[in-house]
Amino acid sequence: METASITAAAVEQAAADLAPYLRPTPLQFSRAFTAKTRCEVHLKLEGVQPIRAFKVRGALNKVIGMTAEERAHGVITASAGNHGQGVAYAALTFGIPATVYVPLNANQLKVESIKRMGARVVAHGRSYQEAFLEAQRNQGGATFVHAYDDARVIAGQGTLAVELLADLPAFDTVIVPIGGGGLIAGVAGYLKEKTPGVKVVGVEPAGAAGMKRSLEAGQLVTLERVQTIADGLAASRPGILTFEIAQRCVDEVVLVEEAEMLRAIRLYFEWEHLLAEPAGAAALAALLYRYAPAPGERVVVILSGANITDEVMLRALKSR
Numbered sequence: 001m002e003t004a005s006i007t008a009a010a011v012e013q014a015a016a017d018l019a020p021y022l023r024p025t026p027l028q029f030s031r032a033f034t035a036k037t038r039c040e041v042h043l044k045l046e047g048v049q050p051i052r053a054f055k056v057r058g059a060l061n062k063v064i065g066m067t068a069e070e071r072a073h074g075v076i077t078a079s080a081g082n083h084g085q086g087v088a089y090a091a092l093t094f095g096i097p098a099t100v101y102v103p104l105n106a107n108q109l110k111v112e113s114i115k116r117m118g119a120r121v122v123a124h125g126r127s128y129q130e131a132f133l134e135a136q137r138n139q140g141g142a143t144f145v146h147a148y149d150d151a152r153v154i155a156g157q158g159t160l161a162v163e164l165l166a167d168l169p170a171f172d173t174v175i176v177p178i179g180g181g182g183l184i185a186g187v188a189g190y191l192k193e194k195t196p197g198v199k200v201v202g203v204e205p206a207g208a209a210g211m212k213r214s215l216e217a218g219q220l221v222t223l224e225r226v227q228t229i230a231d232g233l234a235a236s237r238p239g240i241l242t243f244e245i246a247q248r249c250v251d252e253v254v255l256v257e258e259a260e261m262l263r264a265i266r267l268y269f270e271w272e273h274l275l276a277e278p279a280g281a282a283a284l285a286a287l288l289y290r291y292a293p294a295p296g297e298r299v300v301v302i303l304s305g306a307n308i309t310d311e312v313m314l315r316a317l318k319s320r
């Protein structure tokens with residue numbers, strides 16, 4: 001895979017290509033979180049995307065890049081849920097067939113949404129990795145849309161950063177959740193080329209710290225066990241391409257506890273009256289509990305998704 005293709009120009013091209021299909025998401029100043037943290041907090045609201053998560057950016061950018069012949073053979077993918085929704089949405093947009101492999105324990109809200117968009121869903125295995133291997137075995141003539149380790153998917157996710165600079169040309173720090181690393185690779189790759197002074201802070205759950213461990217080791221580390229309520233961040237290791245970009249472009253990775261994500265979901269609901277799923281609230285949890293900003297530091301927090309089940313929401317509302 002060509003690492004050179006993850007350039008600011010590729011991300012800006014993706015932004016232009018996505019413009020007819022997706023509206024930019026809001027970047028909202030938060031008075032409440034600013035008062036709480038004493039830095040200047042801006043929230044990037046990916047929960048208002050049509051699939052309630054940023055993942056539609058990369059999936060659409062991948063399908064836009066396919067030839068007519070490739071499109072005729074459809075797309076296939078494996079996903080914990082949100083990427084599957086993104087692929088289903090992109091396939092529906094272009095009228096092509098889609099198959100999505102999900103682990104047996106996938107969030108049913110996401111699975112139902114994938115089915116509603118007309119994609120075929122196959123539940124297989126106990127983890128994303130098992131679903132992924134099964135999807136690869138059954139690829140046939142379809143194009144595989146990797147959830148993160150793909151140059152076009154990464155460039156698509158990076159379009160979020162194009163919108164950030166358009167809305168807020170100067171800021172100090174962006175906090176980004178990490179699963180396989182597609183979002184942070186796109187965002188960090190773009191920002192380090194356009195505004196090298198911006199600090200990129202990644203966030204992982206303590207129970208799924210594959211990127212942090214890999215960065216510390218200087219090579220890809222596969223976790224033996226992954227345990228987190230944040231299904232979108234439950235990757236056992238980063239991608240090859242995303243890791244390489246993270247090594248060059250990510251300044252620091254912090255870890256958050258499960259209870260901290262639940263508390264962040266509750267505060268986001270109480271103070272902003274908005275929803276975040278655990279992966280979507282991880283960056284906010286990092287700001288509240290694990291990252292110490294300087295007074296007045298201009299911090300952008302990516303609220304990456306809102307597909308929370310009522311069961312997890314109830315747990316969050318009871319958390320203190």
Ligand SMILES: Cc1ncc(COP(=O)(O)O)c(C=O)c1O
Binds near residue numbers: 055082148157177231
């Ligand atoms: C809501 C949400 N946030 C963050 C991520 C992490 O994205 P990536 O795998 O590109 O690191 C995901 C991945 O599924 C997600 O669904």
